[in-house]
Amino acid sequence: MTFFNTKPLLASAAMALALTACQAAENKSDTGVTNTESIANMDLPAGVTLIETVQGSDSGEVVIPYSKFRLDNGLTVVLHQDKSDPLVHVDVTYHVGSGREEPGRSGFAHFFEHMQFQGSENVADEEHFKIITEAGGTLNGTTNSDRTNYFETVPSNQLEKMLWLEADRMGFFLDAVTQEKFEVQRETVKNERGQSYDNRPYGLLWERVGEALYPEGHPYSWSTIGYLEDLDRADLNDLKKFFMNWYGPNNAVITIGGDFNTVQTLEWVKTYFGTIPAGPEHDAPVYEEITLDADRYISLEDNVQLPLLYMAWPTVHANHPDEAPLDVLANIMGQGQTSLLYKNLQKPGLAVQASAGHSCREISCSFTMLALANPGRVQKLSDLESTIRESLVEFEGRGVLDDDLTRVKASIVSGLIYGLESVSGKVSQLAAYETFRDNPNGIGDDIARYEGVTKEDVTRVYDKYIKNNPAVIMSIVPKGKPEMIANADTWQRYERTIPDFSGEAEQTWSRPEDPEGLDRSIVPASGPNPTIKVPDTYTFSVGDDIEVLGARNTEVPTTTISLRIKAGQSHETLDKLGLASLTAGLMSEATTERTAEELSNELDKLGSSVSFSAGDTFTTMRIRTLTENLDDTIAIAMEKLLKPKFDPEDFARDKANQIQNIKAGKKEASQTASNLFNIMMYGTDNPTAYSNDGTEASVEAITLEDVKAFYAAHYSPKIASVIAVSDLDKTAMEKALSPLSDWKGPDVASSEIKDFPQLDTGTLYFVDKPNAAQSEIRVGKRALPYDATGEYYRSGLMNYPLGGAFNSRINLNLREDKGYTYGARSFFNGDEKSGWFRASAGVRADSTAASIVEFAKEIQLYQQSGITEDELKFTKSAIGQRDARAYETPSQKLGFLSRMATYDLKPSYIDEQADILANMTKSEIDELAAKHLQLGEMIMVVVGDKAEVYDDVVALGYKVVEIDADGNPIK
Template identity: 65%
Template sequence: MKKHVLLSTGIVLLFGLSACDSNTAPQQLSTKAKLELPVGMTKINSVQKADDEIVIPFTQYELANGLTVVLHSDKSDPLAHVDITYHVGSGREEPGKSGFAHFFEHMMFQGSENVADEQHFGLITESGGTLNGSTNTDRTNYYETVPSNQLERMLWLEADRMGFFLDAVTVEKFENQRETVKNERGQNYDNRPYGLLRERVNEALFPQGHPYSWLTIGYIEDLNRADLNDLKKFFLRWYGPNNATLTIGGDFDEQQTLEWVNKYFGGIPRGPEVVDPEYVDVVLPEDRYISMQDNVSLPLMYMAFPTVYANHPDEAPLDVLMSILGSGKTSLLYKNMVKNGKAVQAQAGHSCGELSCQFSLLALPTPNSSLAELETIARTSLVEFESRGGANEDDLARVKAGIVSGMVYGLESVSGKVSQLAAYQTYRQNPNAIGDDIARYQNVSKEDVMRVYQQYIKNKHAVIMSIVPKGQADKIIKPDTWQRLERTFTQEQDESALVLRPGKSDFDRSVVPPSGPNPSIKVPDIYQVSTTNKIAILGAVNDEVPTTTIHLRIPAGQTREDLSQLGLAALTAAMMGEGTEQNSAEDLSNELQKLGSSVDFRAGNKYTTLRIRTLTKNLEPTLAIALEKLTQPKFTQDDFSRLQKQQIEGLKTAKKNASSLAAEAFNKLAFGHNNSFAYSSGGTIETVEKLNLDDVKAFYKANYGPAKSELLVVSNLSELSMLSALQNLNSWQGNTSAEPAIKAFPALAAGTLYFIDKPEAAQSEIRIGKRALNYDATGEYYRVDLMNYNLGGAFNSRINLNLREDKGYTYGARSFFYGDDIYGFYKAQAGVRSDTTADSIVQFRKEISEFAANGMTDVELQFMKNAIGQRDAREYETPGQKLSFLSEIMEYQLTRSFVDEQNQILSKISKEELNALAKKHLKLDEMITVVVGDKAAIMESLQPLFKNIVEIDEEGKPL
């Protein structure tokens, strides 16, 4: 289940940014009182933590031009996060101009009057930061996370594109980003299985001309129709400071930050006044059945009911209803569809925006079920909800526990807290709305849930969509009762206020602000012990949030599989998530949800990992459930048969994904069909079909033991307290198999093109590469990663600037080295527009060969050293990041000082050494090429580029 809401992607995340800020001390209040506000700046509000109140502390200001400024202090890590949110998304677009809000987001990264083309990416990357932007129906935001000494530069960058953008726009930039957006649509929608689901449903659900009737990505024909004048009008209409919220979080001096904000943003004039969009009730006069044929392996059934709008009083009880119907193993859809083998997947959703929400039921059938049968079961499940009396106490407890745990988990990153403050201000004009959110969910009653069911769902009309494999039109639920409308474009907005608004400055904006002193970066302290049954434990204390995250790595991954049993590790891991000898899977899921905890198993190359996440106060019962799952799996035939079918259908679906096909084909060619890790973790359809329950039991018995297992933990508990909590692990018994031998890798047929035909593909997936070095933290492997950074490792690398920014062939292109203790490879890759496949390969070759021959420049060398040298400031912020650090140490038997050794190598490495590595490792005549694309459309253009072309099937075998 995923709930798409205005403020986040789930009920849990909706409340993920709250609670106590341990860095807000009483003495800070007196400091804040002494702040001298710049002229024209007004303080609006200030909220601090009081007792156990759940709140994100902040101070809110407003500039004379209407810009809202929200500051959140968090000095736990030496970083700053900047978010500027404009209250405009695709919901403000005119009919016929769909996709423009998102297109404009791309344009805002193309430079401004005082920031050169690509300089925005360059400055932030070089400073060790990360950046991006996003657009949804109702807002567009731009954000950066950087070391704290770079904050002034971020404010200068954001202010320059807010106030000094239009004069830097060129036709060339406009056309380039138009092509980039088209590639994004091709990659994420047109070329992806089920990618057009929401577009078709929204067209049928909303009235013609309603701005939610099209997707944020827009239609290709609308993008083709747009011109430079449209872009300028859009900027002038929506990108004024009075339609924006600037939110800053992290380690900063508040007085200095306010002065910088006023300096860089104060001279930007107000834009036209903006009013909130008006909600119009959406009502369907009848059920609308629609369908489409797609390049999928499994049909899909989707039902969508219009409901309310985001922040409506009935949104919360509708979310609870969603959870009861289709969230996890406690849900009615799981019981009535998945548990009994009728569906591979079934879930409910309640996606919300400012103008409307939709309540959805989704299911993918197993081969012995039909879409029509699933629709009947879905409707029967609604009746069952009512007949059983609606919501029960467990239902409410699960949802409310998820809210509380989500609030605490959200404290783990400053970017999350900043995003939440920005969203609350944008949609509710109050950054402190989290208390209202908590209350509206905690106050939901059983009567509320039944009421909204009867008001919005029972006997109400819906859009019912069937997506079926191509050539299988007979599998749709019913013949279409609604046809796509011919879109008309008559609406025009008032443009009388759209006049140029030149900004004012009393300083030279062309001067890039200097960086402040480098912040002090501290690698996390760690402790290392072992249990009496020989589980190695590596831990770190994270006292910023009261949470515990544990990864128990068991040497029971793909490498333990026989080639005839590929997929067995993944299937066993899935079985570990089912019932135990004591409790059913549903009962355990219910208890975990009421604790706000998660326990799951996941198989990888070498390990199956038991992952545990919980509020520390609930650690004991959560660990008890995890240990029960680990040591007492029930392994029933019914569970096995159901999960086996699901895994097979997942493999079939993956074969429809060009990116997955390309990745697996490359791995098999590089590392051999006789090494299990070269295959998808799910195995192959043929091998999984032959597995049985005894195979799972035997794999568990042979591999699920404590010896050679490793436990990584990040918690606010001390070492002694954590070890005490883990003591029950000493009772775990079991076997561990011997480390398997890796088979010899095959000879590469260098220079060969391996081609997989994907008829009518809108894009081609390209992989160019070879085997390379295994992992070495401070050896040549680390150095080749430094070497590749300017070639293909950064957004503004040579490869990406060429294929994306200059040519507009792709949404993104990169190259990288990857290695572990088993294998390593170098790969350059991209998904490109189909008609550019041949030239994309030419451009890849050109960049790689030129870099190998001539190496990097002095400027590139310094850029790489600056970028990598400063990014440690944001490497250890969250428990997840700390776990990654611990994992690297444990996996490769490192000490925490390896980071210092890497920094010494970085500071001393010369251009000559790196260029020598480029010559050594970037030899095109040692590489193979894999392409997945439409043979009929592109093969003729590829033939001149290769002396040897081998067509292969979806399993990577020659045809």
């Protein structure tokens, strides 16, 4: 789904956005390029052809300015200049995903994404992550059914190095592939499947639905990660064939956004990519209409708490004329508090969650409805199915309202503008439009097609694709409760037909022939370090001494506000744990003036959001809006803040949902391990040792009067503060926030922390999770409270090479060398009063004991021997340069202001941290490691399948105490 809006809304919002885009385009590089004519007259490198240039204008057109070029080998290059921050974002998108795989060879595209990070001819093993991290950058890759992309955001002086890296893996990958790398990454993918699919509640939902929805052999009938038996069957030659077939420059788009010189960038692209030979040409994928002859019921017993019902109807394909009205229909049926599913399922308490969507991929879309049942109210999923089908009938009688179109279209245009708050967001849009439409300028087309959606269109697509049409209906129920499924299965998984791949012809790799003088083994030097400046800030007070800390962000016409009340779980009593979260949840329900549905409708029509949440220390009201709608949004926020209704029905529903979420959380091994680690650290006498949701017993004991009392006693301006980021200046923000002057409230006593328990150091606490494919491991101890420039900050620097970076010792050992895990890390975390050190990972079940050994080995070695000089250099470079991308978006600026407000910091603390980093010595790091990483002072928490792993864990020699998911010893 992309972007649209009504004409009245579009006029002002698009104007603001277009002007912003123009301003970005007019930030001249030293080429002086600002318009189509001057770009067309540039002296382009030989072999680089300008295809088109699109600039912003003040005509009301929404556009991301760009220039599109093509190399002789078919590589498409899209450039977007934005000099507002000293960074660049590079995206290389290949038009290949799991939908281009063959039956019996599933998972290749995703597996290849992993392999592409394992080095190439001129980039050593593990060096890709190290080079980018050391440059102060961040990176990743993603695969879906239709494309694979690799991307990095780095300081602007690192652009040439990024292009060298990406070109080396595009043109010089195959000679560096080894059987050992192949085997390690195969294990890593297996761990990812275990963590994200097999060992995660509901993790097999989309795989099973895809099998039932599409005919055998259809490219969407398997999941992106594929089947393990296909990966086990694959060999190194299969991988190489897949690479040669799909990863040529003519099947790729490189999109670059940020602060760069256009001519110089094109010269670098030509130098590093220009000699890579084109790969095979491929026809566009063909859309085939998907039809079902009857409803297909399927079911699965899983380790879940909440039964799930999922319904899927096949519809059209991405960019089909009917995609837009189907998106609108999905919003009406099941998105937000104005939807029919919310009204009929969530509001009466039948479902903890209910939603509808229209998921579109290149050659097929599906209209879906999902409901997580409240098992206290629903005994069979057939009851939910009946209510969903009745909601569809209700839509037939209700029809499409004017507010439906206004609301849905407003949410799309606001989403568009929010998406342009970062260079990466703009680059992602340009890359996707070019890959799937051959036209980066797709935003205007999307706005036009969604703007044209009528009530009749929505009714027509409902009649055509949904009404009386068969669907796939999947039930996922708790193990041992098959009676809860919606209907007996009417469709069975088939035995897949695996083709005979023997006798396939070998493909020949054409090695690029570089011009004399180009030595790809030499890492390009970095350019001059960019100038980094923290955001300018301002302060003022409003109302009852509410301090406001703000920063201006003129790049987009948006405003983000966080009103923070210094009261949360720390102010709860042990018998009423979860009270702060339950109170915050009710603040998003009805007020004394309007229903929750009416408030939601008004916010959606503004393209705004107002939400409440509660943590250990703060309750927060967060506001996000287009600035032109700020006053109206603040009026709604104030109504929510000052006039909550605390309706008994809302309370009963939210309380029941919170209890069900607590029960569901116990099914998540990762959440269970982290929760129990916190309890062991801080003891059962401190409220903040527990999950913010509380316990089943404590939430059950909470009454509506408790909620009202917590609100009356703690929601006070006397302990409130505001942080804000907006394109408005200080004067305008003072006016916008003036309604806070109406807020009155009592003094609030600060919370107290009870003494922490004596850790039973050296103890391993074990929790049984039967049939778990993976085990969750936590190793750690209490440590330091937060300090921006003291020992806490320095200890974080110390930990960076141990477990703070992708290429840290812990991750390289457990993931890259051993293949035990999808990822492992360690870190220090602290707040005003306490802190801890923790190392963690989810590991393959059969490697549980071995992983514990490796964790202990790495921590002990680092504690005893300290950092190496190379690691110290790496840490200084990586952390020292990453601030170039630290203050780009409103969210990043808000995080910076939040730290300042919480810990009473001045902006200069950033400079102090830079000085500490620059002067950090090996001896200081070693002293900190020796002090804070003594394994004998730590405890361990392991959640896994006792039948499979317990004996091996006990054999390690630790004191083992078996506990349940609440932390109670099992005798």
